[in-house]
Amino acid sequence: MSGTGDKIVFFQPDQELGKPSYLAQEGISAGFPSPADDFKELRISIDREVVKNEEATFYARVSGESMQGAGLDDGDLLVIDRSIEPQDNKIAVCFIDGEFTVKRLKVAEDCVYLMPENSKYQPIKVTQENELIIWGVVTYVVKKL
Amino acid sequence: MFALIDCNNFYASCERVFQPQYEHKAVVILSNNDGCVIARSNEAKALGIPMGAPAFKFRNEFKKHNIKVFSSNYPLYGDMSNRVMKILETYTPNVEIYSIDEAFLKFEGFDHFDLIESGFRMRKQVRQWTGIPVSVGLAPSKALAKIANKIAKKFDQKTGGVYAIDSAEKRLKALKWTPIEDVWGVGRQHAKRLKAMQIKTALDFVNLPDEWVKKHMSILGLRLKRDLEGIPSIQLEGFTPSKKSIATTRSFKNVLNIFTSLEERITTFTLLGAEKLRKQKSCATALHVFVRSNPFNPDAVQYRNGCTLTLPHATDSNFVLNRYALMGLRSIFKPGIEYKKAGVILLGITPSSSRQITLFEQDTAKHAVLMQTLDKIHRRYGPHRMKLATQDLKQTWKMKREHLSNRFTTEINEIIRVK
Numbered sequence: 001m002s003g004t005g006d007k008i009v010f011f012q013p014d015q016e017l018g019k020p021s022y023l024a025q026e027g028i029s030a031g032f033p034s035p036a037d038d039f040k041e042l043r044i045s046i047d048r049e050v051v052k053n054e055e056a057t058f059y060a061r062v063s064g065e066s067m068q069g070a071g072l073d074d075g076d077l078l079v080i081d082r083s084i085e086p087q088d089n090k091i092a093v094c095f096i097d098g099e100f101t102v103k104r105l106k107v108a109e110d111c112v113y114l115m116p117e118n119s120k121y122q123p124i125k126v127t128q129e130n131e132l133i134i135w136g137v138v139t140y141v142v143k144k145l
Numbered sequence: 146m147f148a149l150i151d152c153n154n155f156y157a158s159c160e161r162v163f164q165p166q167y168e169h170k171a172v173v174i175l176s177n178n179d180g181c182v183i184a185r186s187n188e189a190k191a192l193g194i195p196m197g198a199p200a201f202k203f204r205n206e207f208k209k210h211n212i213k214v215f216s217s218n219y220p221l222y223g224d225m226s227n228r229v230m231k232i233l234e235t236y237t238p239n240v241e242i243y244s245i246d247e248a249f250l251k252f253e254g255f256d257h258f259d260l261i262e263s264g265f266r267m268r269k270q271v272r273q274w275t276g277i278p279v280s281v282g283l284a285p286s287k288a289l290a291k292i293a294n295k296i297a298k299k300f301d302q303k304t305g306g307v308y309a310i311d312s313a314e315k316r317l318k319a320l321k322w323t324p325i326e327d328v329w330g331v332g333r334q335h336a337k338r339l340k341a342m343q344i345k346t347a348l349d350f351v352n353l354p355d356e357w358v359k360k361h362m363s364i365l366g367l368r369l370k371r372d373l374e375g376i377p378s379i380q381l382e383g384f385t386p387s388k389k390s391i392a393t394t395r396s397f398k399n400v401l402n403i404f405t406s407l408e409e410r411i412t413t414f415t416l417l418g419a420e421k422l423r424k425q426k427s428c429a430t431a432l433h434v435f436v437r438s439n440p441f442n443p444d445a446v447q448y449r450n451g452c453t454l455t456l457p458h459a460t461d462s463n464f465v466l467n468r469y470a471l472m473g474l475r476s477i478f479k480p481g482i483e484y485k486k487a488g489v490i491l492l493g494i495t496p497s498s499s500r501q502i503t504l505f506e507q508d509t510a511k512h513a514v515l516m517q518t519l520d521k522i523h524r525r526y527g528p529h530r531m532k533l534a535t536q537d538l539k540q541t542w543k544m545k546r547e548h549l550s551n552r553f554t555t556e557i558n559e560i561i562r563v564k
Contacts, residue, residue, distance in 0.1 A: 083273065
């Protein structure tokens with residue numbers, strides 16, 4: 001602005017003129033669309049296969065050979081699903097006498113046996129006197145070859 | 146109907162799931178840096194260990210009574226809390242996660258359901274799936290559900306951990322049983338005042354005239370009164386509200402007395418807070434910095450100071466926040482003091498979407514992309530991988546966590562071992 005006679009001219013954006021345009025955030029690609037688009041499926045995921053109940057799934061590491069016969073070797077990773085009711089013949093992680101152990105459950109009339117699957121180990125007889133926590137049923141074992 | 150589900154002695158219960166040998170034993174959990182007791186098992190409560198007991202003062206007591214001490218293991222507690230809440234969400238779509246170990250459930254259109262039976266099922270399911278024991282309180286309103294929960298927990302032998310206030314008779318009995326200071330939402334000031342007026346129980350409170358309550362305790366007090374009368378007036382919060390302030394404070398393992406060490410700490414605290422700020426998509430408009438010496442050391446010169454700075458504009462940028470935090474530190478730092486604790490509190494938090502843009506705002510637009518990238522790197526490669534120059538690159542400050550248990554559910558190398 002210079003002299004007093006000058007006028008200030010305000011320019012207003014002309015909103016009538018411009019046509020609305022869309023923002024394509026994903027971008028637009030020219031060319032033929034993929035024929036596979038309609039057949040998209042989820043890629044296989046071990047996690048989805050093995051973990052049926054995310055909230056109830058925990059993991060443990062095998063230490064020792066007591067369950068070798070069942071395919072559980074030292075260092076293997078166990079998938080435990082606590083939502084599964086423990087039953088006779090299931091392999092379960094138990095807590096007994098101050099430590100965790102993995103054994104096959106054998107329910108007898110008046111007691112429960114924790115059965116190892118290795119002839120070098122003895123079955124553990126659980127009676128009223130022992131405090132046993134059946135912590136969770138083992139559903140899968142993951143091993144590195 | 147509303148239900149309040151509360152995990153019993155949550156932190157202690159989390160530890161016991163993975164270390165069942167401490168079942169039925171006295172257990173305490175210490176705060177960050179092993180400062181003081183923040184959670185106790187029933188057995189520890191019975192031994193008279195108070196909440197907030199400073200660990201160093203009670204060391205002998207812990208030993209004498211064979212109390213198991215844990216450092217707080219938030220990765221574990223957070224994951225276990227998540228599991229519990231996810232299970233509760235399968236019972237009704239209306240869930241308000243009230244805290245790490247509590248949730249309100251609202252049952253609408255469940256008239257033909259036996260909710261007490263659902264309560265027992267919930268309790269059993271959470272216990273079996275996660276190992277965490279919970280108590281369930283059922284009532285026509287939130288405030289009453291809180292009380293029902295307390296009854297369920299206090300008399301768990303008799304109630305089986307589930308209690309419903311589902312009749313006028315039970316409601317009056319429960320209100321009479323509840324001291325005024327234990328009523329949800331009655332602060333210490335109001336409790337003191339009410340007690341001085343011989344209002345000792347929740348029932349006495351409900352018998353006050355509406356006008357008096359409204360006049361002296363505002364509409365919130367009146368809503369509470371209605372709730373306690375069994376007319377639901379306090380609604381479920383649909384989502385966890387964003388934090389109004391974000392505090393990052395720590396005690397140091399060893400005292401610090403030079404400026405640069407404190408500068409390093411303050412920067413780190415600021416950045417930790419800033420990351421939380423961005424995670425909840427908000428900005429801060431002010432911040433508070435404080436430092437203090439060790440009040441438990443009678444030989445040290447005592448000093449504490451803090452200052453609050455208003456930021457030039459709402460920001461979530463590491464650079465801006467840090468510049469101001471250090472400005473604050475410079476103004477309160479006094480040489481010759483042995484500093485034991487410091488902290489940064491981000492204040493005046495507003496959603497990023499609604500922040501006002503100021504004319505001379507220069508940095509934040511450019512910073513936004515940078516901050517996003519930074520957060521991504523930290524999420525992918527772990528925290529503290531990228532630092533500001535005031536931070537020490539070599540030193541990683543470790544919290545004092547001498548009694549830390551494994552991260553049994555979030556770290557594959559720390560899972561339980563089974564023989």
